[in-house]
Each structure stands twice: as structure tokens, then as C-alpha cells.
Amino acid sequence: MKELRIQTEHHQYPVYIGSKLRFDVGSMLNKQYDRVLIITDKNVEPLYLQEVLQSFPSSSQVSSFTVPASESSKHIDVFYQCHTYAMENGLNRQSLIVALGGGVIGDLAGFVAATYMRGIDYIQVPTTLLAHDSSVGGKVAINHHIGKNMIGCFHQPQAVIYDTDTLSTLSNQEWRSGMAEVVKHAFLADEVLLERCFTLPAFPSMERDVLEYLLMRGIEIKANIVAQDEREAGIRRYLNLGHTLGHALEAEAKYVLSHGEAVAIGIDFALFLSQQHHPSLTFPIERYRKWLQQHQYPTSILHDYEITNLVERMKSDKKNDQHDIRMVTLNEVGDPTTVAYKVNEIKEQLLVYKKEVSRV
Numbered sequence: 042m043k044e045l046r047i048q049t050e051h052h053q054y055p056v057y058i059g060s061k062l063r064f065d066v067g068s069m070l071n072k073q074y075d076r077v078l079i080i081t082d083k084n085v086e087p088l089y090l091q092e093v094l095q096s097f098p099s100s101s102q103v104s105s106f107t108v109p110a111s112e113s114s115k116h117i118d119v120f121y122q123c124h125t126y127a128m129e130n131g132l133n134r135q136s137l138i139v140a141l142g143g144g145v146i147g148d149l150a151g152f153v154a155a156t157y158m159r160g161i162d163y164i165q166v167p168t169t170l171l172a173h174d175s176s177v178g179g180k181v182a183i184n185h186h187i188g189k190n191m192i193g194c195f196h197q198p199q200a201v202i203y204d205t206d207t208l209s210t211l212s213n214q215e216w217r218s219g220m221a222e223v224v225k226h227a228f229l230a231d232e233v234l235l236e237r238c239f240t241l242p243a244f245p246s247m248e249r250d251v252l253e254y255l256l257m258r259g260i261e262i263k264a265n266i267v268a269q270d271e272r273e274a275g276i277r278r279y280l281n282l283g284h285t286l287g288h289a290l291e292a293e294a295k296y297v298l299s300h301g302e303a304v305a306i307g308i309d310f311a312l313f314l315s316q317q318h319h320p321s322l323t324f325p326i327e328r329y330r331k332w333l334q335q336h337q338y339p340t341s342i343l344h345d346y347e348i349t350n351l352v353e354r355m356k357s358d359k360k361n362d363q364h365d366i367r368m369v370t371l372n373e374v375g376d377p378t379t380v381a382y383k384v385n386e387i388k389e390q391l392l393v394y395k396k397e398v399s400r401v
């Protein structure tokens with residue numbers, strides 16, 4: 042088992058990464074909880090719920106609540122149902138919530154924990170590759186129909202317990218989605234990691250040590266940024282590389298596109314903008330586009346949506362100033378920055394970008 046520690050201003054917690062950890066979740070915690078509520082989804086429940094349930098000592102009263110398996114669960118109604126279930130099952134301020142699942146469950150259950158009786162403990166038990174990102178850093182939220190993650194807060198978990206065996210049941214689409222956030226971390230901070238990503242064969246068949254390396258490096262890069270700027274007053278915005286367009290696309294596509302697939306397209310647009318700012322430098326755009334093609338990212342989906350509608354959504358991005366759309370771009374690989382664009386400028390850039398990618 043590997044271990045990392047996440048340090049924020051007022052809180053420190055461990056991230057454990059290894060095989061079979063789901064059998065030990067309850068016994069790995071350094072505190073006993075009388076009541077525990079596991080929140081999971083309909084796909085994860087039959088695969089891993091019993092094992093996690095049974096990992097708690099018999100002195101804990103453990104219950105579970107299962108929500109639909111999709112982005113639609115990051116909804117105020119589902120959030121409310123979780124609260125109702127917690128109250129009906131007698132959870133109190135000394136209780137624990139366990140987020141067992143991918144990023145949807147992590148964001149939802151984390152936000153339930155952050156708001157139940159004004160905040161109780163929770164842990165993350167991630168079961169997707171993408172959740173190497175979502176389980177760390179304490180951003181928890183649900184969606185509003187106007188935009189992604191618009192209702193939420195920062196609430197750090199007590200621990201992250203990542204059983205890498207659970208990833209063996211992921212679909213190709215979920216591997217693809219998770220790899221987009223790994224590549225994002227690589228573009229932000231680590232050329233070696235980027236090279237490793239570019240040379241991977243089919244994602245689901247990657248060796249265990251490669252998988253653990255990707256997870257560890259991704260989490261380290263994120264942890265380093267979160268440690269310096271937990272509440273996104275500055276450099277944490279870099280973790281949003283690819284998300285300004287990504288979130289807009291995801292919402293416009295009514296979430297048929299996975300988060301990571303949308304972010305992957307958003308990263309391509311961010312590279313395109315970076316190249317405009319630094320015409321004398323060469324960014325690995327061609328390699329990145331080949332990689333997207335090789336792994337069947339749905340890049341052509343951009344053509345299904347009106348630029349005007351996408352820009353309308355981008356206008357409600359949380360990074361924005363009053364009038365401008367703030368994009369994360371790169372000065373070079375490993376050196377991110379942000380650039381503010383007027384709404385009309387971003388529209389024009391998106392039109393040029395759309396033409397460029399339709400020629401590829």
C-alpha cells in the first residue's frame with residue numbers, strides 16, 4: 042500500500058492507495074464512529090457495497106443509501122433525499138458518511154456531509170480513475186440547471202481509501218474519462234508524466250505499477266496546488282485547465298458526454314489558445330490530438346453544439362471576473378497561467394478553433 046498526505050490550512054489527511062483496501066475501510070480509520078452512512082450508486086452497490094459495509098466493526102451501526110448512477114444524482118432532490126435518509130437513520134454530529142463510488146458520489150456525499158447538521162466527517166472511497174482527482178482537495182457540490190457545481194463548498198475528507206482493484210470493472214468510457222484528468226495534471230506540472238500518458242497502450246490493460254504511478258503523480262500534483270491555495274483564490278484555478286469549455290459542453294450535451302471526455306476537448310482548446318499567445322513556441326498539440334484519436338475521445342461532438350450556447354454557459358464559470366471569461370492556458374508544459382478574454386473574443390476563438398479541428 043502507498044500513502045500520501047494532503048495538507049491544507051486547517052486539516053491534514055491520508056490518501057491510501059493499494060489492492061484490496063475496500064475490505065479494510067472501517068478498520069483503517071483512526072476514529073470509531075457509532076453510526077456510519079455509506080452513500081453509493083446503483084452500479085457500484087452490487088460490486089463493492091457489501092465488502093465495505095462488512096469492513097466496519099460490529100460496534101458501528103452502518104446503513105447505506107443508493108442513488109442513480111449518473112450525473113443526474115448531483116441534483117438538489119437527491120441531495121435532499123440523502124439528508125432525509127440520514128435524519129431517519131439517526132445520524133448525529135459524531136457520525137461518518139462514506140462516499141463509495143466515482144466523482145458524482147464523492148461530490149454529492151461530500152456536500153451532504155458538509156451540510157448535515159452544519160458539517161460532519163466523511164471519507165472518500167473512490168472507485169473510478171477520474172476520482173483520483175475528485176476525491177482529493179475538498180471541492181464538493183451539486184449542479185444547478187444553469188451550470189455545473191454551482192451549489193457547493195469546500196469540505197475536506199478525513200481520509201481517502203483507494204482500492205485500485207475496483208478499477209478493473211470500469212468501462213472503456215470511464216477509463217477514457219479518468220485519463221483526461223491524469224493528462225491535465227501532466228500538462229500542468231510534469232513532462233515525464235505527459236510522455237508516459239502519450240505512450241500508453243489501451244487504458245484498461247495498463248499494468249498495476251503504471252496505474253499506481255499515474256494515480257500517485259496525479260494526486261501529488263493536485264495536492265501540491267491545494268496545499269498552497271485550498272479555496273481557489275489563485276493558483277488552484279490551474280486545476281481547471283480544460284474545464285471552462287469542458288463544463289459548458291458537458292451541460293449542453295445534457296451529460297451524455299462524460300466529465301473527462303468533455304475536459305479532454307477543453308484541454309485541446311486551451312492548447313490552441315496557448316499556441317495563439319506563444320506563436321514562437323511549440324506545444325504538443327499534434328501529439329495530443331493523435332492521442333485523443335487513438336483512444337477514441339469523441340472530439341467531433343463540438344460540431345453538434347452552437348458556439349453561442351456554449352459561450353453563454355462559459356459566462357457563468359466560477360473563475361470569471363465580472364465581464365471576462367478567464368481561461369487557463371499554458372506558457373509551456375508545466376507552466377500554467379490564466380488569461381481573461383472578452384466574451385466576443387472567446388466566441389471568435391472558438392469559431393476559428395472549430396474550423397481548425399474540422400480539418401484534422
Ligand SMILES: NC(=O)c1ccc[n+]([C@@H]2O[C@H](COP(=O)([O-])OP(=O)(O)OC[C@H]3O[C@@H](n4cnc5c(N)ncnc54)[C@H](O)[C@@H]3O)[C@@H](O)[C@H]2O)c1
Nearest residue numbers: 084110143144145146168169171174175180207210211300
Ligand atoms: N470535486 C472535484 O475536485 C472533482 C474533480 C473532478 C471531477 N469531479 C466530478 O466528478 C464527476 C465525474 O466523476 P466520475 O467520472 O467518477 O463519474 P461517476 O461517479 O458518474 O462514475 C462514472 C460511472 O462509472 C460507474 N462506476 C463507478 N465506479 C465503478 C467501478 N469500479 N466499476 C464499474 N462502474 C463503476 C458509475 O456508476 C457511473 O456510471 C463529475 O460530476 C465531475 O464534475 C469533481
Ligand SMILES: O=C(O)C(=O)C[C@@H](O)[C@H](O)[C@H](O)COP(=O)(O)O
Nearest residue numbers: 174178180189190277280281284359
Ligand atoms: O479541484 C479543483 O480545483 C478542480 O478544478 C478539479 C476539477 O477537475 C473538477 O472538475 C472540479 O470539480 C471543477 O470545479 P469547478 O469549481 O470548476 O466547478
Ligand SMILES: [Zn+2]
Nearest residue numbers: 222284300304
Ligand atoms: Zn474535472
